Amino acid sequence: MVTKQFTGLxxxxxxxxxxxxxxxxxxxxxxxxxxxxxxxxxxxTLRFSELRDEIDGISHKMLTQNLRMLxxxxxxxxxxxxxxxxxxxxxxSESGRALRATVDAMCEWTHLYIRHIDDARRRFDE
Amino acid sequence: MVTKQFTGLxxxxxxxxxxxxxxxxxxxxxxxxxxxxxxxxxxxTLRFSELRDEIDGISHKMLTQNLRMLxxxxxxxxxxxxxxxxxxxxxxSESGRALRATVDAMCEWTHLYIRHIDDARRRFDE
DNA sequence: CTGAATCCTCCGCGATACTG
DNA sequence: CAGTATCGCGGAGGATTCAG
Numbered sequence: 314m315v316t317k318q319f320t321g322l323x324x325x326x327x328x329x330x331x332x333x334x335x336x337x338x339x340x341x342x343x344x345x346x347x348x349x350x351x352x353x354x355x356x357x358t359l360r361f362s363e364l365r366d367e368i369d370g371i372s373h374k375m376l377t378q379n380l381r382m383l384x385x386x387x388x389x390x391x392x393x394x395x396x397x398x399x400x401x402x403x404x405x406s407e408s409g410r411a412l413r414a415t416v417d418a419m420c421e422w423t424h425l426y427i428r429h430i431d432d433a434r435r436r437f438d439e
Numbered sequence: 440m441v442t443k444q445f446t447g448l449x450x451x452x453x454x455x456x457x458x459x460x461x462x463x464x465x466x467x468x469x470x471x472x473x474x475x476x477x478x479x480x481x482x483x484t485l486r487f488s489e490l491r492d493e494i495d496g497i498s499h500k501m502l503t504q505n506l507r508m509l510x511x512x513x514x515x516x517x518x519x520x521x522x523x524x525x526x527x528x529x530x531x532s533e534s535g536r537a538l539r540a541t542v543d544a545m546c547e548w549t550h551l552y553i554r555h556i557d558d559a560r561r562r563f564d565e
Numbered sequence: 566c567t568g569a570a571t572c573c574t575c576c577g578c579g580a581t582a583c584t585g
Numbered sequence: 586c587a588g589t590a591t592c593g594c595g596g597a598g599g600a601t602t603c604a605g
Contacts (some may be wrong), residue, residue, distance in 0.1 A: 330559055336495075338556055342547070343471045361587055369462075372579055373508050377588065389560025397583080398586040408552045418541040419468070423461050426534045430464055433513025487567055498599055503568060524566040525605075571602080577595095584589080 341386060345378045346371060348416050351409060354389065358404045389411060472505045473495060474542050477535060480515065484530045514538060517545060 343345065345369075353359070353367050360412060365376050380403065383389040388409035395398040452475065472494075479485070479493050491502050506529065509515040514535035520526040531539060 331553065333555060335553055338549050339475075339546070340471050342549075343469065343474050345466050345469045348469050351464075357463055374578065375582090375587090378513065378578090381588095385560055385563040386556050387563075393587090395537075397585080399588085401587060408555055409552065410544070411552065412548050415541060415544040416496050418544060419538070420465070422541055423464050423468075426537065427464065429534055430462060430512050430514075434511055437511040437513075455584095500598065500600090505599085519567090522566095523605080525568085527567060540578085567605090569604080572600090574599085575597090575599080579594090580592090582589105582591085583596100585587090 325407050341382055342388075342412065344379075347383060348378070348419070350379055350383065350390065351405065351413050352416050352420065354403055354405050354409075355413065356405070356410070357403050361401055361403070364403065383409070422434065464512065467508055468514075468538065471507075472501055473509060474545070476502070476506065476509065477531065477539050478503055478512065478542050480529055480531050480535075481539065482531070482536070484528050487529070488528055490529065509535070 320422060349368055349371070350364065351362060359367070361376070361380075362365075365373065368376070380389065381389070384391050386407055386408075390404050390406050390409075392402045392404075394402075474495055475497070476490065478492060487494070487502070490506075491497060491499065495500070506515065508518070510517050512534075513532055516526045516530050516532050518530070520528070546548075
C-alpha cells in the first residue's frame with residue numbers, strides 16, 4: 314500500500330499508475346461514512362430512507378454522496394424500481410461483501426480494545 | 440458497530456455510553472491518514488521526519504495531529520530522547536499492531552479488486 | 566528535529582428548496 | 586421517496602513562524 318518512489322523511468326509508469334489508483338481507492342474507502350454504510354447494509358437490501366434512519370447522524374447529502382461513490386467503485390449495487398413514489402434499493406456487490414469482511418474485523422477490534430483504549434485516553438488526558 | 444436505538448431508559452445509559460465510545464473510536468480510526476500512518480509504521484520504529492517522508496502527501500500538521508490522536512488512544516508509543524536536536528521515535532503498541540492486521544486486510548482487498556474497481560469506474564463514468 | 570501556535574483560505578457538509 | 590442544486594458557514598487543514 315505504501316507508495317513507491319517516483320523514479321522518473323518510463324517503464325515504471327504503469328506501476329505508478331496502479332499505485333496512485335490504489336491510493337485513490339484507499340482514500341475513497343478509508344472514511345467513516347463509507348465504512349459505516351457498508352457495515353450497515355451488510356447482507357441486507359435496504360432503501361435509501363432505511364439507510365438514513367439506521368446510520369445515526371448521517372445527513373441526506375453525505376448519504377447520497379457516499380452511495381454514489383460506492384456505486385461508482387462497484388461496491389454497492391443500486392436497483393431502481395420505476396414506480397411512484399420512487400423506490401431504490403441498495404445491496405453489497407461481491408467486492409463490497411469482501412470489503413465488509415475487513416470492516417467487520419475492524420469493528421471486532423474496536424470491541425476487543427475499547428476498554429484498553431478508554432484507559433489509554435484517560436491516562437493521556439491526565 | 441451499529442448504534443443501538445435510544446430508548447430513554449436509565450438502565451441503558453452505560454450501554455449507550457459504550458456505544459458512543461465505540462463510534463468515537465471508529466471515527467478516530469476510520470480515516471485515511473490514521474490508517475496510512477499505522478500501515479507505514481508497521482513493525483518498525485520510525486522518527487517523525489521519516490514518517491513524513493514515507494507518507495506521500497501528508498502535511499506536517501496532519502502528521503502531528505494524527506500521531507497525537509493515535510498516541511492518545513494508545514495505538515502508537517512515543518519515545519522521546521532528551522538530546523539536541525530532539526529525537527522522537529514512534530512504534531505501534533499491541534492494540535496498534537492488532538489494528539494493523541485489519542488494515543493489512545483492507546490493503547490486500549484493494550490489490551485483489553483494483554482491476555475490478557477500475558472497470559466499474561470506467562463503466563460508471565461512461 | 567519535533568512540535569505548538571497563528572493565520573488564512575477553501576471546501577466539506579448541513580440546511581433548504583425544487584424536480585420527477 | 587429519491588435525488589440534484591444552491592447557498593452559506595464553520596472548521597479542516599496548509600503555510601508559516603516560533604520555541605526548545
